[in-house]
Amino acid sequence: MSDPAATEVLNQPAVQSRDDASLVILELLFLLLVISLLRMLLAPWSSSLTTVGMVWALIALASYVVGEFESTARANYGLTVRTQAAFALAYVAYGGVHALWSWCETLPVRFWLALWTYLTLLAPLIGLLLRRVLPKRVLFVTDFNLPKEGLLRWWGFDCAETVAIADLPDWLRRHADAVGRVPDFDMIVVDVSDPRTEYLVTGLAQDYFVDFVGIKAFSLAAYLMGPHPKHLASYSLDGAARRMKRVIDLALSVAALALLGPFMLLVALLIKLDSPGPVLYRHRRLGRNVRSFWLLKFRTMYRDADRRLQRILDADPEKKREFETTFKLKDDPRVTRVGRWLRRLSIDELPQFLNVLAGQMSLVGPRPIVEKEIDYYRGYSLLLFRVPPGATGLWQVSGRSETSYARRVELDTRYVREWTLLSDIRIILRTLPAVLSRRGAY
Incomplete structure (x- = not known):
């Protein structure tokens, strides 16, 4: 598939x-x-x-x-x-x-x-x-007043490339893709000993999906005791509430896997008996900073699902329009008998607890999307890529597939803008009734 x-x-x-x-x-x-x-x-x-x-x-x-x-x-x-x-x-x-x-x-x-x-x-x-021993490959942005790369190496930064502070905006325009990803680096280290540099980079950070880290003082004492390197961003994942969100993710995921483990083994057996193919289905999705990861689900489709889909789209223009608009089909002939029930009850999503444990996802967050969907979000907002995607979220408890695609984008963006730890708890509590109601699940 x-x-x-x-x-x-x-x-x-x-x-x-x-x-x-x-x-x-x-x-x-x-x-x-x-x-x-x-x-x-x-x-x-x-x-x-x-x-x-x-x-x-x-x-x-x-x-x-x-x-x-x-x-x-x-x-x-x-x-x-x-x-x-x-x-x-x-x-x-x-x-x-x-x-x-x-x-x-x-x-x-x-x-x-x-x-x-x-x-x-x-x-x-x-x-x-x-x-x-395990350095992180980074772009280093500096004023070139003093050589600092050797010290940064001891701090765990492998300065693969160094650019002047004044040249950073042009460098980003040349090396970033149309979305704002910087494929060659996942971190840019900036010398912010001049406060004006921190102000400049914080403004740039809102247009790019890469972690900017500022360092004020280049000495071992400062690295160990402060001022410490810190993230420069208009939207930050730091803070006690964000850390508690991760603690809740870990605690609930471990508990869920422990309690549902035997049931998940039974589901795996039913999938193998129903149709040939693997138990789990891996699909590339986009996470924080538009970095791709393998999203895990129980397999709900036949092994030749792609060929079946192409035949359907070639033969039925109406279904082709439906798929191009929502990336879904309501009566999808690719879905197996067991898979249809797994989808209706959202049981196919249970392996995503493993994605949550790995830190690729959160229990609550925006819907993880595929590369082709970026254009739909770009016209509204790419704010969802500032946070990890969620196994459940505001869209999932607000009608799921019954909502329009524009409404999905709006709900995902609203979740990120208005996020609070209390809102996550509310969504978690609303998820089970939404699953049992089977509203919008197909």
Whole structure:
């Protein structure tokens, strides 16, 4: 079931750069190793692995909540307010868990002091070494007053190309595509030691889909203690509410996969018995910053769906107009018997919990679209590409396929403009009744 749009996206130049999630995972694995060693050395009477796991989980969760992993452009942990807040939250939370759960054993003060020393002094240095080994390929924008590329390399930035600040607008016009993507880079690092540069780049950022990161001070002390590198954008994903959104995504996705796992295995069996072909269907969709990813669904169509579609469109001009307008067919002969029921109950969407866990999607967000749909959104707004797409969203609980395409675009854009954490919770609560009503599902 190939798609021309998917082929077009696959032909885009690949960005050779580290995966930020991999870097965070490595830092958390180092943290787990250190906690295990500290327990063995400073609390030798402790025998429960639950103690190590709980301390690690609480530190990781508290770190995320306070914004420690908000951007890998700066070092995680160190002598910062975020790190001290994360440590304090984890310390207090462990005391509460210990009072309720005997498997979480008492840990001496010296253990906590040693852990604080690691987070404050050693963890940022380990982070620097990891960034040195796994650099991120970036465009560096500078005033050329002093050589800074060597220092940036230690901070995890591989300056593949360097341009002058005055030349940045022309460089972006030459290298960006018609939508505003910069295919060669997913991050542009800017020297903003001059406040006027930050103002200029923030204005440019609203027209391009790439992460702009500003650095004010080029010294190791500044990198570790501040002022830290920060994102320059008119629309920011930073903030406590955005982090809580991700915590909700992770918690609900893990819970859903754990509870629905046996049911999903049954669905997979029914799909295999109904028609030949794979259980899962992968399709290229566009996510944040117009970067493509594989969206996962249960397969609901026959294996030769593309050939069937072409025959239908060639033979029926009315269905061709319907498909060209909505990218859907109401009575789609490509859909299998089991697939028809999976679509009506939205069961085919369950594998998208895996996309949410991978950070490619959120539970709630704009509808993930394909390359060919960009032109429809461009005439209205491309704001939806500032955030991850959602497994459910305002469109899905407002009639789904019964709404016009223009209405879909309007709802997606309104969601991004008016987003609040409370609105996400409302949409999640409205999703189940919308699914059970089967309104607009086909």
